[in-house]
Amino acid sequence: MDSLEIADFVLQIESKMGRKLPKTIEKKGHTVNRAGQIASSSLLFMLVCLSILVIFGVFFSSESLESGNPVVTENSSPSTSSRSFDASSEELAKSLERSDANLPAETDANPVEIDQSIFETALVVEVAGFDSKQGDCLVAIYDSSTSFNKIDQSIIRESKKIEGDSIQFEFAIFGNKPIAIAAFHDENRNGMLDKNAFGIPMERYGFSNNPPSAFGPPSFNAAAIQDPKQANGRIKILLSGLNLSGSK
Numbered sequence: 440m441d442s443l444e445i446a447d448f449v450l451q452i453e454s455k456m457g458r459k460l461p462k463t464i465e466k467k468g469h470t471v472n473r474a475g476q477i478a479s480s481s482l483l484f485m486l487v488c489l490s491i492l493v494i495f496g497v498f499f500s501s502e503s504l505e506s507g508n509p510v511v512t513e514n515s516s517p518s519t520s521s522r523s524f525d526a527s528s529e530e531l532a533k534s535l536e537r538s539d540a541n542l543p544a545e546t547d548a549n550p551v552e553i554d555q556s557i558f559e560t561a562l563v564v565e566v567a568g569f570d571s572k573q574g575d576c577l578v579a580i581y582d583s584s585t586s587f588n589k590i591d592q593s594i595i596r597e598s599k600k601i602e603g604d605s606i607q608f609e610f611a612i613f614g615n616k617p618i619a620i621a622a623f624h625d626e627n628r629n630g631m632l633d634k635n636a637f638g639i640p641m642e643r644y645g646f647s648n649n650p651p652s653a654f655g656p657p658s659f660n661a662a663a664i665q666d667p668k669q670a671n672g673r674i675k676i677l678l679s680g681l682n683l684s685g686s687k
Contacts, residue, residue: 559612559613560613560615561609561610562609562611562612562667562673562674563607563673563674564578564607564609564622564673564674564675564676565606565673565675566578566606566607566608566622566675567604567605567675567676567678568643568678569678571601572601572602572603573601573626574600574624574625574627575598575600575625575628576598576601577597577598577622577625578596578598578608578620578621578676579621579622580593580594580610581593581594581618581619581620581659582616582617582618584658584659584660587619588621590631590632594618597610598630601624612667615668617663617664617665618647618663618667619646619647619659620662620664620676621645621646621647621662622645622646622678623640623642623643623644623645623678624642624678625642632644643678643680644678644679644680645676645678647662647676648661648663648664649676649677652679652680
């Protein structure tokens with residue numbers, strides 16, 4: 440039994456008997472001092488802990504060195520990596536060129552159809568048949584039978600001072616819907632066709648297509664131009680009716 444076992448044995452006896460034994464025990468010609476044995480055990484424990492700390496310190500320092508420096512193998516180097524990247528870029532460019540070459544060429548086999556109704560048509564309206572050069576000529580354009588001859592519902596209207604035997608108006612018509620045009624001699628420049636108590640116009644008037652209007656205004660269909668593009672860009676309206684306004 441060595442010195443450590445003897446010290447443990449002594450401690451066990453003291454705890455069981457509830458009293459202290461002499462500080463030393465003699466056996467086989469050796470004297471064991473309890474304080475010295477405890478000190479020796481503490482020193483040995485400290486040495487063991489220090490050895491463990493040294494081992495862990497060496498381990499972690501080697502790990503940090505390995506993580507800080509990139510691993511370079513025989514088959515990889517910075518120059519080799521850059522060459523590989525350049526080769527990959529060139530190969531990608533060549534593949535894109537091949538894909539572009541395989542695309543079908545643009546042809547006009549199926550041209551895109553454009554809705555022609557969105558474009559404007561230049562239309563010249565000539566009005567003639569004035570009794571005098573007094574006042575203005577007013578022209579109004581309508582695009583439906585419900586608004587026809589209601590000047591405040593016309594889509595376009597314009598007036599010009601009369602300076603000759605005829606006068607011309609220029610309009611931009613959008614689409615290809617039927618339109619009807621009304622014109623009259625606005626002698627007093629009040630912006631409307633004056634009528635007497637019997638509803639008979641007191642100023643000369645006319646319509647596109649120059650339809651007869653002896654018993655009232657024509658219908659929208661009678662005055663309508665079905666396709667403004669087919670009117671050759673020019674329409675002439677001859678004013679008719681009696682001049683009952685008293686002007687000369």
